[in-house]
Amino acid sequence: MNAQTHISQPETKTREMSYAEAIRDAMAIALERDPTVILMGEDIGTYGGAFQVTGDLVERFGKDRVMDTPISELGGAGVAVGAALTGLKPIYEFQFSDFAALAMEQIVNQAAKLRYMLGGEAAVPVVFRMPSGSGTGAAAQHSQSFEAWFGHVPGLKVVQPSTPADAKGLLLAALADPDPVIVFEHKLLYKMKGEVPEGYYTTPIGKAAVVRQGKDVTIVASAIMVHRALEAAAKLAKEGIEAEVIDLRSVRPIDRETIIASVKKTGKLLCVYEGVRTLGVGAEISALIAESDAFDYLDAPIQRLGGAEAPIPYNPDLERAAVPQAAGIEDVARKLARGQV
Amino acid sequence: MPTEVIMPKVDMDMASGKLAVWHVAEGEAVKKGAALFDIETDKAAMEVEAPASGILRHILANPGVDVPVGSPVAYIYAEGEAIGPAPVAAPPALAEPDAAKPAAEPEAVEAAALPLAGAADEAPRATPVARRLAREGGIELAALAGTGPKGRIQRSDVEAEIERRKTPVAAPAPVPAPAPAAPAYVMDWTPQAGDLHVTTRKGNGVPLVMVHGFAADSAGWTPLERALPRDLPLIRIDLPSHGRSPLRRIAGFADLAKALVQTFDRIAEGPVHLLGHSLGGALSLALADIRPRQIKTLSLIAPAGLGPEIDGAALNGIARASTADSLAPWLKRLTARPEGISHDFAKAAMLSRLDPALRSAQQELAESLFPDGVQAFDLTAALSRVTAPTLMVWGRDDHILPWKQALAAPGEVALHLMRGVGHVPHMEDPEAVAALIGRHLRP
Amino acid sequence: MARDTQENLPFAIRAFSPEQLKEALRKMHLIRLFEEGAEESYMRGLIHGTMHLSIGQEASAVASCMELTDADKITSTHRGHGHCIAKGADVGRMFAEFFGKETGYCHGRGGSMHIADVKTGNLGANGIVGGGLPIAVGAGLTAKRLGRDDVTLCFFGDGANNEGAFHEALNMASIWKLPVIFVCENNKYGMSTAAAYATAVPNISDRAAAYAMPGVTVDGNDFSAVAEALHIAIARARAGEGPSLVENLTYRWRGHSKSDRNRYRTKDEIEDWMSRDPIQRFRAELVAHGIIDEAGADAIETAAKDAVAAGIEFAKAGPAPAITDVTKFVHAEEAA
Known part of the structure; x- marks a missing residue:
């Protein structure tokens, strides 16, 4: 799979690398730039991480800065919170985002709220990396998409990079942020290659990207759904339907302006996300359009494509059916564009 | 100590x-x-x-x-x-300036006080952008046929209509588009034949006949009906050129009262309780004067005809308004709490006024009843002659008819002057008005 | 005084100067009077929500913090007023926080359950049982990683010892040899449930063995005993030898929170513990060893009373937060 890159500085020297390599590159740059940065997580040392994202970093930076933690997600996340509270900048890797359920207490009750509860007298600059999403055959407890869960918590920031360049830029932005940030990395994207700027740069948190221009229908997608939306848009273009595709990039804060501007242009909105459809990210996007002045530009009911109301199943056909695919996106976008919804 | x-x-x-x-x-x-x-x-x-x-x-x-x-x-x-x-019981400790009391109270956001008028289900289906373009282009959505799913009017439908109107010699436009600057006032409306429209609710005992006010219709009684005793039988009359009654040319108040009496004679099977609001109040008073033995009790809400003053501008404005936006400011004059009149409320109210001919007929009626912004009819003498027990309810914040006109009532009339209420007490505080009427009808 | 006589003196009398000991007595009085003042203010409706009083546990709070500096950190619990004062917080700003004022330590956002004074090293009380344990380990990790010699003292109650976070935190502190002292204030009840019923081991300090660290149980109402146990644990932490677990046996005179109807304890039990008041006991000890006379001790108590009264006045006078600032402090200002 090859990424459409959307980098603001085209002059920058780039290098082709995979999404996983781009994340590793970001972590290596951070470890070099800032002695307070540490990596924590289960099997991130010699093993190189469950998805080989940390790779050889332990050899380059040592066990004190690339720390294997016991299988203690609650405690481990809490140690990262306490370290961040007192002067370190930890990046804590969960093996699967699903396991963050074990650490909800420290992420939601502590990290997200400490600055507020202490009246601004404390900061928790921690980054939680969470391999996320379905498509690996790992079934119900290793395939979920929790961005809406965490996006619901004031005090957290939540990003979902869809390209190698953004994976690096958003991770470095997360680390530079004085508050806790959760980075959802899509497991199916780890091997995706793309051009990535060299050296240190950040991709702003809270800014979506228009990755394809169009006038007939707006598709707002995140993570791997961006690629499926682009695939659908390419097919629709052959029929004369021009879909505009927005890569959400940040779930919290959400980029209202970019979405509103696009919907005012097209009058049609399709939200595509992998998390469970009900009460998901698409609900928030739909609501923000309904509440904004873009409402008066809508020419069709807003449509959402999200995960099925079921755990992620094991059977590969069921698994594919449980989350939006390009063909489904194409179908709904076409009907929207033609005024048939 | x-x-x-x-x-x-x-x-x-x-x-x-x-x-x-x-x-x-x-x-x-x-x-x-x-x-x-x-x-x-x-x-x-x-x-x-x-x-x-x-x-x-x-x-x-x-x-x-x-x-x-x-x-x-x-x-x-x-x-x-x-x-x-x-010692005497001291005031509670919380009375002192304290603690968790915020520095500034946020603006209280209160829900609209007035319930929506009926007819909402008759609204044409249209997308938001189609509605906006129609509004901007002065096009009645009801005149369009939607090509979307289930007949929904879409952007393309409104755009096609705008294109069509740009072509002067094309097929005759079914509904003339009102020029934005000039009022949507069509003089050449055609009077219609037929009886006044009457609806009833079954129940036990003596029925209550309800006569609405100017530019209103029977749907406006809905909030009050919900608060009145469930078993009270109701008879609602739509005045000429109002609601579902035919459009008629009315020469003056006497002519209008005649139309009401004719209908009353057609439907009344025995003595009734009679209720009227505003213009309907004046007409009820006239009816009670003409058919005294048929009226068991009379209830008047802010009745017209008891003094010269009236907000003629508001009446004309309501009769003339061709969009929710031009209607809303006048509706706000009706109530003591104008913030309760939302855009949605105005839109819903406008739904029953979409027919330009109806609006024109009402404007003409307003000219005839309230020339130069005064009430050209006087029912104070009729009020002094009425023998049926009479109840009068008036809002102290009535901007259309000043409540002081109530003082024209003789001593036997039960007078209720409601605080914080405007010209439509039966919509602004239906429970209180229903309670007063309920006791008046069945003491 | 001959050396062998010296050694017979209680640890605290030997280890601390008269000024330090008098200051400790002052803080114990201040905690008691602060909480009584808070209770009174609560009953008068000046304080919102609920709160958890530590009256009867003052020796544990003050003695545990005797050897800490502002560079050392503590994590505290929902019953954290005493810890906050012991670590050096100002009672006026604490009252202001309880009254929901902008002048409070947390600008009115935290209240009793999140009282903190980051400048004196108090990382905050915590509304989640066991919430502070992993955070303390993280603070210990920071000290070790940055080569600082400060330590982190982690207060928690008997209830927290059955939370998963306790076990994960102790294990990690031990495998990484972090400078953390886990101080369990065992006041016999987690809300209404007796620690003896809820915990599989007789002493909570027995848990230390599972994580290869020293564990000791002391009389938490004996100032000197607590100070001595902490002296050993802090020295071990500062020497880089890793964490310890100290269990202070104590008792809260009041209910769990202000909503407690006290149905699970007998009046006899409460009165028995009240007769072992840690403040009177410490005061008598100081008088007996000639550190202070009765008049001097009375003067300390009176001064603490005045400080509490002044603190309440300061709190009442402070401004409330602006309603428009409801989302202030969710994120850093520059990043918001």
């Missing part, structure tokens, strides 16, 4: 506590830490201990009394201490 015994806060969200029982009687000795009294909260009963040793005096709260947190309930005097005068 005696020790103050207060009603303690013993639970979150507790603002006051009910004193359940005293374990120590006034004048008895008590030891610090001993059970002094019980309080009942929402959750449970709880024992309160004596804060000091001594003699219990000045019990200020008896069992069963709800006492604010922090207020004294009694005093404990040390052995031998001189007893002071009996």
Whole structure:
């Protein structure tokens, strides 16, 4: 799979690398730039991480800065919170985002709220990396998409990079942020290659990207759904339907302006996300359009494509059916564009 | 100094506590830490201990009394201490400028007071952008056929209509587009034949005949009907050129009263209770004067005809308005709380006024009844002749008809001047108005 | 005084200067009077929500913090007023926080359950049982990683010892040899449930063995005993030898929170513990060893009373937060 890159500085020297390599590159740059940065997580040392994202970093930076933690997600996340509270900048890797359920207490009750509860007298600059999403055959407890869960918590920031360049830029932005940030990395994207700027740069948190221009229908997608939306848009273009595709990039804060501007242009909105459809990210996007002045530009009911109301199943056909695919996106976008919804 | 015994806060969200029982009687000795009294909260009963040793005096709260947190309930005097005068219950501690009280209260956002008028289900289906373009282009959505799913009017449908109107010699436009600058006033409307439209609700006993006001219709009674006794039979009459009644040319008040009497004679099977609002009030008064034996009781809400003053601009504005946007400012004059008139309310009200011919007929009627912005008919003499028990309800914030006109009523009329209510008491406070009418009808 | 006589003196009398000991007595009085003042203010409706009083546990708070500096950190619990004062907080700003004022330590956002004074090293009380344990380990990790010699003292109650976070935190502190002292204030009840019923081991300090660290149980109402146990644990932490677990046996005179109806304890039990008041006991000890006379001790108590009264006045006078600032402090200002 090859990424459409959307980098603001085209002059920058780039290098082709995979999404996983781009994340590793970001972590290596951070470890070099800032002695307070540490990596924590289960099997991130010699093993190189469950998805080989940390790779050889332990050899380059040592066990004190690339720390294997016991299988203690609650405690481990809490140690990262306490370290961040007192002067370190930890990046804590969960093996699967699903396991963050074990650490909800420290992420939601502590990290997200400490600055507020202490009246601004404390900061928790921690980054939680969470391999996320379905498509690996790992079934119900290793395939979920929790961005809406965490996006619901004031005090957290939540990003979902869809390209190698953004994976690096958003991770470095997360680390530079004085508050806790959760980075959802899509497991199916780890091997995706793309051009990535060299050296240190950040991709702003809270800014979506228009990755394809169009006038007939707006598709707002995140993570791997961006690629499926682009695939659908390419097919629709052959029929004369021009879909505009927005890569959400940040779930919290959400980029209202970019979405509103696009919907005012097209009058049609399709939200595509992998998390469970009900009460998901698409609900928030739909609501923000309904509440904004873009409402008066809508020419069709807003449509959402999200995960099925079921755990992620094991059977590969069921698994594919449980989350939006390009063909489904194409179908709904076409009907929207033609005024048939 | 005696020790103050207060009603303690013993639970979150507790603002006051009910004193359940005293374990120590006034004048008895008590030891610090001993059970002094019980309080009942929402959750449970709880024992309160004596804060000091001594003699219990000045019990200020008896069992069963709800006492604010922090207020004294009694005093404990040390052995031998001189007893002071009996204190009165102090204001609660919360009265002092305190604590968690925010520096500024946020603006209270209150829900619209007025319920939506009926007919909402008859609205054409259209997308938001189609509605906006139609609004901007002065196009009635009802005149368009939608090509979307289930006949939904889409952007393309409105755009096609705009294109069509740009072509002058094309097929004749079914609905002339009102020029934005000039009022949507069509003089050449055609009078229609037929009886006035009447609807009924079945029930037991003497029915209540309801006559609405100018530019309203029977749907406007809905909030009041919900609050009136369920078994009260109702007969609602739509006035000429109103609601579903035919459009008619009316020469003046007498002509309009004649139309009402004709309909009344057609439908009345015996004596009735009669209720009228505003213009409908004046007409009811006329009807009661003409058919005194047919009327058991008369109820008048802000009736017209009792003085010259009337807000003619508002009546004309309502009759003339061709969009929700131009209607809303006039609707706001009807009520004491204009913030209750939302854009949605105005849109819903406009739905029953979409027919330009109806609006024109009403404008003509307004000209005939209220020339130069005065009430050209006087029913004070009729009011003095009415023998049926009469109830009059008026809002003190009525901007259309000043409540002081109510003072024209003779002494036997029961007069209710409602505070914080405007020209439509039966919509602004239907429960209160229903209660008054209910007692008037079935004392 | 001869050396062998010296050694017979209680640890605290030997280890601390008269000024330090008098200051400790002052803080114990201040905690007691602060909480009584808070209770009174609560009953008068000046304080919102609920709170958890530590009256009866003052020796544990003050003695545990005796050897800490502002560079050392503590994590505290929902019953954290005493810890906050012991670590050096100002009672006026604490009252202001309880009254929901902008002048409070947390600008009115935290209240009793999140009282903190980051400048004196108090990382905050915590509304989640066991919430502070992993955070303390993280603070220990920071000290070790940055080569600082400060330590982190982690207060928690008997209830927290059955939370998963306790076990994960102790294990990690031990495998990484972090400078953390886990101080369990065992006041016999987690809300209404007796620690003896809820915990599989007789002493909570027995848990230390599972994580290869020293564990000791002391009389938490004996100032000197607590100070001595902490002296050993802090020295071990500062020397880089890793964490310890100290269990202070103590008792809260009041209910769990202000909503407690006290149905699970007998009056006899409460009165028995009240007769072992840690403040009177410490005061008598200081008088007996000639550190202070009765008049001097009375003067300390009076001064603490005045400080509490002044603190309440300061709190009442402070401004409330602006309603428009409801989302202030959710994120850093520059990043918001």
